[in-house]
Structure formats: C-alpha cells, structure tokens
Amino acid sequence: MWSNLPLFPPQASTIAGQIDLLFAFIALVCGFFATLIFILVLTFAVIYRRRPDTATPQPIHGSVRLEILWTVIPLVLAMVMFAWGANLFFTMASPPADALEISVVGKQWMWKFQHPEGPREINELHIPVGRPIRLIMASEDVIHSVYVPAFRTKMDAVPGRYTSTWFEATQIGNFHLFCAEYCGNAHAGMIGRVVVITPSEYEQWLSGGSKDESPVVAGERLFQQLGCSTCHRADTGGRGPALEGLFGQTQRLQSGESVVVDETYVRESILTPNAKIAVGYQPVMPTFQGQVSEEGLLHLIAYIRSLSSVRKER
Numbered sequence: 001m002w003s004n005l006p007l008f009p010p011q012a013s014t015i016a017g018q019i020d021l022l023f024a025f026i027a028l029v030c031g032f033f034a035t036l037i038f039i040l041v042l043t044f045a046v047i048y049r050r051r052p053d054t055a056t057p058q059p060i061h062g063s064v065r066l067e068i069l070w071t072v073i074p075l076v077l078a079m080v081m082f083a084w085g086a087n088l089f090f091t092m093a094s095p096p097a098d099a100l101e102i103s104v105v106g107k108q109w110m111w112k113f114q115h116p117e118g119p120r121e122i123n124e125l126h127i128p129v130g131r132p133i134r135l136i137m138a139s140e141d142v143i144h145s146v147y148v149p150a151f152r153t154k155m156d157a158v159p160g161r162y163t164s165t166w167f168e169a170t171q172i173g174n175f176h177l178f179c180a181e182y183c184g185n186a187h188a189g190m191i192g193r194v195v196v197i198t199p200s201e202y203e204q205w206l207s208g209g210s211k212d213e214s215p216v217v218a219g220e221r222l223f224q225q226l227g228c229s230t231c232h233r234a235d236t237g238g239r240g241p242a243l244e245g246l247f248g249q250t251q252r253l254q255s256g257e258s259v260v261v262d263e264t265y266v267r268e269s270i271l272t273p274n275a276k277i278a279v280g281y282q283p284v285m286p287t288f289q290g291q292v293s294e295e296g297l298l299h300l301i302a303y304i305r306s307l308s309s310v311r312k313e314r
C-alpha cells in the first residue's frame with residue numbers, strides 16, 4: 001500500500017505489512033484528533049471571542065456526559081493500539097523453532113556474521129528467502145543496533161549480554177543494513193546489505209563460500225583448548241556439571257533460585273562463574289574473562305547447545 005511512497009522502504013519480510021498497518025492506524029488516529037482539535041480551537045476562538053457589548057458570560061459547571069465521552073473514546077483507542085502493538089511485539093519476540101540461527105557480532109565499525117554451517121561474512125548477510133532467520137547478537141565494545149528497514153527489523157547489540165531477533169524475508173534482492181545506534185566516529189559507515197537469495201542459491205553460496213569451521217566445531221576445539229573438558233564431561237568425577245543435555249533445561253541454583261540454561265547464562269558462567277552456582281557444586285571454576293573473544297563465546301555456546309539437541313547438528 002506504500003510502495004509508491006518514497007518514505008517507505010519495500011515490505012520485504014513477513015512482519016513488514018503488519019507493522020505498516022499498525023503504523024498507519026496510529027498515524028491516522030493521531031492525524032484525525034490533531035485536525036479535530038485544531039479546528040475546534042479555531043472555531044471556539046471565533047464563536048466565544050470577547051464581545052464589547054456583553055457583560056460576564058454564563059458560567060458552565062461541567063457535563064458528565066461529555067467527560068465520559070472524552071474519557072472512554074481515547075481509552076478504547078489507546079487499548080486497541082496497546083493490544084495490537086503487544087500482539088505484534090510478542091510475534092517478533094518469539095522466533096519459530098525451525099529458525100536458522102546466525103550469530104552477529106557488532107564492533108567499531110563493522111558487522112560480523114557467522115552461519116551455522118561455518119561461513120563468515122562482514123557487512124554482508126546472505127539469507128534464503130522464505131525461511132525464518134534468528135539473529136543471536138553480541139557486541140565487542142559499545143551498543144550497536146542492527147537495522148534492516150525493508151524487514152522492519154531493529155535490535156540493539158549490547159556489550160556484555162545477548163540479544164536476539166528474527167525475521168523471514170519474502171522478497172529476493174539486496175536490502176540496506178544499517179547500524180542504528182550512535183557508536184562513535186565511523187557510525188555512519190557501519191552499513192552493509194542483506195542479500196536475499198533462493199534456498200538452492202543459499203546452499204550453493206554456503207558450499208562455495210569461505211571454508212570456516214562451523215561454530216560447533218570451533219567451540220569444541222576451544223572447549224578442549226581452555227581445559228573446560230577436564231571438569232565438564234560426564235565422566236570427569238563431577239567437579240563441574242556435565243553439560244550433555246543441559247542447554248535449554250532449568251537449572252536449580254545453590255541460592256535456591258533456578259535459571260534457564262540459555263545463551264546468557266552460559267556466557268555468564270564462563271565469564272563470572274561464581275555468580276550463579278548450580279546446586280551441588282563448589283565455586284571452584286576460574287573466570288575466563290579476557291581469554292575468550294565474543295566470537296569464541298558464541299562458538300562455545302554453539303558447542304554446548306549441540307550437546308543437547310540433534311536438531312542443530314548438521
């Protein structure tokens with residue numbers, strides 16, 4: 001509906017049309033009331049202008065009917081916006097289970113992507129059309145923000161934690177990729193493109209691309225190198241929790257609380273191991289702060305996750 005309006009980028013994802021519709025609704029409601037108020041201000045200014053020949057005007061003591069009217073109508077409109085917006089937000093916050101997971105690391109001033117099969121890219125992201133893509137995002141320095149206007153996708157990459165978002169492209173082509181959070185001198189140059197291709201072209205691209213190790217393989221190598229395997233294997237006497245089947249489960253903690261074993265918890269356990277100790281274990285693990293890069297952390301997480309599911313393994 002906006003295709004010939006240069007203000008709007010193409011609608012190239014499953015969510016884009018719905019976001020534009022909500023945006024149009026809110027803009028129309030605001031425009032309607034802004035116009036109404038403007039006209040009423042002008043009209044009343046004329047009708048109730050000061051007249052030299054009249055004495056004090058009749059005082060008005062309020063109108064219950066009018067007050068109910070101008071309370072209920074805005075309430076209903078605001079609730080429609082809230083429910084509609086929240087519904088869209090939840091859709092955008094819950095990626096489908098079969099989404100292709102691509103890791104994203106933002107740094108001054110570039111975007112680094114890695115596909116589950118291994119290939120890496122910088123400032124360019126190749127994805128297959130018609131397949132949900134989940135981005136797992138981290139930052140090496142300051143806050144950045146992945147912004148693909150054609151997908152109506154924008155999500156911050158925040159140092160010290162993971163964020164994630166997802167989208168499904170519906171059109172083949174090249175689309176702008178921006179950093180949408182001011183991140184220093186070359187922020188404006190932190191741009192790239194998303195290349196949407198057919199699934200078979202994507203398979204070809206994967207096999208023809210760089211021969212990087214997959215994150216799972218790289219993670220397993222790092223797991224050995226850093227000596228994680230001396231404590232975290234099922235057969236190592238239980239100094240640390242065995243990691244097989246752990247990812248995605250709920251872990252009870254010594255503090256009595258429990259935590260879902262997700263990307264953020266694994267990351268925290270590597271960098272600040274004593275923050276949340278699993279029940280039944282001693283706080284004996286050293287920190288790996290400064291020894292593992294953001295990409296290394298993502299690889300370790302990919303490996304640990306692969307110990308729990310066959311789905312992610314290729």
Ligand code: CUA
Binds near residue numbers: 183184190
């Ligand atoms: Cu990265 Cu702005």
